[in-house]
Amino acid sequence: MSGLTALRKLDRRWIFLAVGLLVVVPLAVGIHIAPVQPSARARGFYDAIEKVPAGSTVLLAGDYDPSTVAENYPMHLAAARHLMRRNIKIVGLALYPGGPPLTDQVLRIAGGEYGKKEGVDYVNLGYKAGNELVMSQMGSSIPRTFPVDRRGIPVSQIPVMRGVQNYANFPLLVNISAGYPGTKEWVQQVVSRYHLPMVAGVTAVSAPEYYPYLQAGQLKGLLGGMAGGAEYEVLIQKPALATRGMDAQSLAHLFIAFMILLGNLAFLGEDKERRR
Amino acid sequence: MKRQVPFLITLLAGIFCLIGFFVPHPAIRTFYDEIQQWVIVIVGATYVLGVANLLRINLKQVSGRERDWPYKIVLLLGMVAMMIVGFTEGSHYLDPTSGFSWMYNTFYSAMSATMFSLLAFFIASAAFRAFRIRTLEALLLAIAAFILMIGRVPIGNAIHPFIPAAADWLMEVPQNAAKRGILIGAAIGVMATGIRLILGMERAYGSSSGGGGA
């Protein structure tokens, strides 16, 4: 029993240290546990973009900020790469105040790789306050809701915005979402109302909430968390940050599952002792 | 007047937005769009109000030498520095080479990401200390959690392909059924509360709290 008593009194900082090491070591050493297998949900995301005709313009909403950058950024970058590789123009925006610089970075990196020009092949409309109200108003007029891009250039002078009036001008909405406002609101305000096909890459915390949307056909594809991002990176054959993180992710998950079992074992003893 | 005017504003704004949804006639849509465009600006202004309030509270704490006041100076300096850099750079404030972008990457991005990454440590510690399996309900929860934790990462497939398949089934069938039940229940709740708010029947109405579309 003394072993279990000691376990019950375990300083939580030992657990912190173990978590730290399980993440740092696989990333630093670069061990390889198992390949990433794309799921049907990630394939749905991929296929929806594959179906978009080259030369059309897609709305890419990056509704997240640095607090979830590890989960959302890899899928955002992968989506921008996939769209640009297929010669699809991008109208980017962010309904999180912390988002516009990340949208900028993603579009710039992907644009550099595929020789795309800002203003001609893509634009970052930046941030707008108002959450789902902005989505609703974009259905009436995008140029009125976003009169300028994030550089302050009027949208009437931006080639990629020519002819873009409302959702009718997009064949697909790609949403990278960290919560509110995000995927749920886009589905409510845009998919339901304007019947615009939509795919979403979301944080793992929020992913389970969107399975009913996926099953009902309101979403054509769904990437959940860094693992979802990794699956999509494999599909577009550009393994990057998310794929590299999967070994550490696997080990940390195993450890937390083990902690649940160990905790139950340790405190099972306590219950028995108390009863005595 | 102090109570009736806000009540009328809420009622009219709410009704116009509801009618505008169902009746896309240009006359109605003009009002509908106009009201919504105003509110976009108002919501923006509420954020500025929030920060102005933060500034006021912290200035008060510093001048009163209240607890932790030296840290409040750090807070104020950070806030003011960010605003000075942003506003002096004008519309180029978000260019990759701007000072504002540098501060975003160096301070905001780094600290925001790190703050939330702390939760990884706490969830591991909580798994050890708080996750007790004593009832059938808790057992079901634990089994689902285990299958998901192992089945959603590559190691699950390496152990046995059955694990990710089980995770998929769990997510698509029983999990989906319960989540859909929650969605439907919440939708009815939101609709009922929404109607009460528009009709001024909610108790919070007219108090100084609320707003922001949160």
Added chain:
Amino acid sequence: MHLSTLPGVWISALLTLGIFSFLYKDNPVYKFCEHLFVGISAGYWVVLTYYGTIKPNLVDPLFGVPFTFDRHLLLVMPLLLSLFLFSRFFPRGDWLSRWPIAMVLGVYPALRITGFAQSDLVQQINGSILPFWVAGNAYASFNNILLVLGLLATLVFFFFSTEHKGAIGGIAKVGIYFLMVSFGASYGYTVMARVSLLIGRVMFLLDSWLGVVRF
């Protein structure tokens, strides 16, 4: 190992470690970082909101174009309502701040009523109208039946107008089992999310700062 020479990367790394120091115990370095974070984000929000919303949607159309009575009259409204918000700072005028808030309280519920009704009520019911018999596919048939029964049991659990006794109580109990599975799934996903965020930070330290690995 190629240690970074960029001051920005060093500051970020030191702030990251400063925040991690909280794991050992609460300390002045963490408190410093915490307050700096709140200040920096507040300043950032003001700048973003001004350039992203207030300038393009209010200031520029109001002051940046020649005066037209109709257009400017309409733009004066959001300007006034926004200014009214700040009447909270003046004890005798704070009732004015309820006007813009009242407008917000009218618009958002209206948007949500229609949004939730369409996507979370009607389309969810629509998505649950599934065939109980899929020819030649017993597995799909079983899943469809389970999904619908699970949904009904969950809804019964949330129906509090009748006491959960007898048959209703039994069905509600089944609903609880479904809910427990869904909470377990959410827990698993939450673990995934938290671990990913830590991976992101460790990647920054190992790559941009220490230069141990390139990701």
